[in-house]
Amino acid sequence: MFEAAELGRKVTREEFDAIAPQLRTELLEVQRRLREADFPVIIVFGGVDGAGKNETANLLNEWMDPRWTVTRAYSRPSDEESDRPPFWRFWRDLPSKGKIGMFLSSWYHAPLLDRVHGQISVAEMDERLIRINHFEKALADDGALVIKFWMHLSKKAQKKRLKKLEDDPLTAWQVTPVDWEHWKMYDKFVGAAERLIMQTSKGHALWHIVEGADARYRYSVVLNTLKDAITAHLDRREAQKKVAAELKKPKTAKKPAPEILTKQPSILSSLDMTQNLDGDDYNQKLQEQRARLSTLHRRAKDKGVSTVLVFEGWDAAGKGGTIRRLTNALNARDYQVIPIAAPTEEERAQHYLWRFWRHLSRAGRVTIFDRSWYGRVLVERVEGFCTDDAWQRAYGEINDFEEQIVEAGHVLCKFWLHITPEEQLARFNQRSEIEYKQWKLTDEDWRNREKWGAYETAVNHMVEQTSTQIAPWTLVEANSKTWARVKVLRTVCDALEAGLKKSK
């Protein structure tokens, strides 16, 4: 794999100076076009130490307009970062649409070094590469251009390079004993790198292997490849937009599903909606569960076990009230309620999962999502706010996201608060009558109500595709608010208890 990057390719100073001005102009022009585009560029630099990853990123920063680029390098995770799933820090740093992000010591760093040092097996490295593939695929599916450069040096060239740096008093500090240690493990490193490249070089995220020995050759290749790749992607996106437009007016009009299918019971219609709790019973059970939650949460806080709660449900199903009963048992500094409405401008410029990743909170905290990432497969699907492809692949993206939350040791509960259409109507009417509740009722609520059937189908699919053993849905019979509140509280407590046991 690397033979082709040990050929001694060189560009002289004169040659480079002759092409530099034009190349630079072209890059700036490409960057200008990119600013108007609806995708970010994600550049990953990987490779052998001393092969010029940093210098190349530096040159790119120097040549391009720095207002539209971000560069990130990662070392040991900070406290802030260790509290979250490992990919949190990469999500946080993703460039928004129109920008270029350069990543050094990126998501490839830890799996590769852990393998080289023998801390993980080949199979374990592969598992981590799958996660990387999912990450890059999700970004690429969303339109991002993912471009990866692997800077290579032969063993001999690496030695020469380290020596040269050492011999110059101005650069000697750059060479540490760790560098020489790595050099001794060169063969292991290159073997693991080959597997890494094989497993993660995909059509949508290709590795470009670059001979790194000569700086000017390396610059010329990277800059030229980058310019061509962005240009081609700009064209590709424009063409893709035309397809999307095309698919909105399909040749064959979509026929509604036959009635014998739409009239079938759904996962919701199978719920026993008569369940109820009356006054005294409710008060007692609520107090019990709140006391339990309070105790459990204090233990979770001590142990750094975070809790993520997701609330979805029909309009007027009582999400807000239930959440308040929950947070009442907690200390205000320990929880955060995230109401999910239409995304902000900043959020729209990112992958749809970005705004949920950013809200994952520090160890021991409780994060409550009042509506959530499931909007993609509910409202966005039903209202046609995203393409069919987009919501269909969202199931996999969501499962992957939740798996990372659970693997990081967090407790995750997902609630669908269900009420019947009749109960909803009664609550709507009540709201419109009580003055201080009128603000809660909007025209949109009435419009959504008309699409009850379509939402029910979407909920059914959602449960089918995302209710898993590691992240099950809890369907809550919420015609009775009292019943619903106690059921939610009890479920959270049970999950916390189980999570605390696991974390021992």
Added chain:
Amino acid sequence: MFEAAELGRKVTREEFDAIAPQLRTELLEVQRRLREADFPVIIVFGGVDGAGKNETANLLNEWMDPRWTVTRAYSRPSDEESDRPPFWRFWRDLPSKGKIGMFLSSWYHAPLLDRVHGQISVAEMDERLIRINHFEKALADDGALVIKFWMHLSKKAQKKRLKKLEDDPLTAWQVTPVDWEHWKMYDKFVGAAERLIMQTSKGHALWHIVEGADARYRYSVVLNTLKDAITAHLDRREAQKKVAAELKKPKTAKKPAPEILTKQPSILSSLDMTQNLDGDDYNQKLQEQRARLSTLHRRAKDKGVSTVLVFEGWDAAGKGGTIRRLTNALNARDYQVIPIAAPTEEERAQHYLWRFWRHLSRAGRVTIFDRSWYGRVLVERVEGFCTDDAWQRAYGEINDFEEQIVEAGHVLCKFWLHITPEEQLARFNQRSEIEYKQWKLTDEDWRNREKWGAYETAVNHMVEQTSTQIAPWTLVEANSKTWARVKVLRTVCDALEAGLKKSK
């Protein structure tokens, strides 16, 4: 995940009879449209025993035009099949463009059952699911519609169903002790199935979970889903074709790479082309290696170790002559030379790898490809016969294919026979002068020669992306035919020797 498929959904006979005629007409109409299309439909039926996988496939066969459907079910591999990599039998059976293939006990069968019986760990099942993902992704990338139905029954419903079959003397034979054994492992089965679905439900190959308890409900869902999916895919393909056309005339004209990059040495220019072997030396070494090959091959044949040899190289580089020197040492019944020219009509109607899979031969045989699957990243890339996306993703598809060959215990060698442009010119001239060699020289050879630089770049990328530790390229200095022949023979012998050692 399966809660939503245990709701007791039912369609009465009257209801079904009322929609059946129209549904059937629509399906036939969709099938008619599909026949003109440039993609196949691949339907996978998985699920719980007794949930109606077979009956549903039967109904589809009854309702549709059987000339354009194929149905395949798999049990223990035949002798023929065991000799090849496990996926050989699935590739062999893939429907061609315009057809519908239905797969029962498909590629999911073995990983799932092996997991349920505890023969593989979760991580091992995951590894096998990755292979499945690659397989389905390659087909979908090529345009195929992959649609998967998971037929579900609750534990109770499965028991009821098995009992019912047993009680009827006409169907009792269908229930075996194995079925009851499986029923006892229901929970394990469903747990493994959940993971399987989560790992393999992708945007391009979604699992549809179908409640299987009521036959008419199940039929209605499957037939309706299928009809809608094919219709949508027909529209999507048409839109995609428009993009492809759009991308052929990019907004920004592709600029050629700057000369400072194109003039760089390539993996080929670094070869020492003066290497040679003269008469006596050649004869002796050739005889030695041929004798060695003959002995090694006999051992390989006894042990059932197959050999796959790939020959690529410039026109007139001496592939034919080298192959003849090799086959002379073998028994004609033991080897097969596959000359790869333009694909046949039958082959064009399949994924480009299909025609190579089909030629993998039985245990202990030698299969020699005179040109190969690398055409995708060489001639098809350079001549623009396929899209950029297609040849870029081919590297991964090829690595996956070769990994399967090597994992099956076959010996794989890949040769690039290199000559200099001057040597090629001399050989062309010689061919045009010697009458009995004139047929070998075509106008195309001269045209290819003009694109030497583009081919050299493509060869460099090919080696970079596909020369791996498990399947390395051997670059052969072939200006001297004698040197080339001995080097190839020796490399094959060394590889065979190593392969035989591993197979012990």
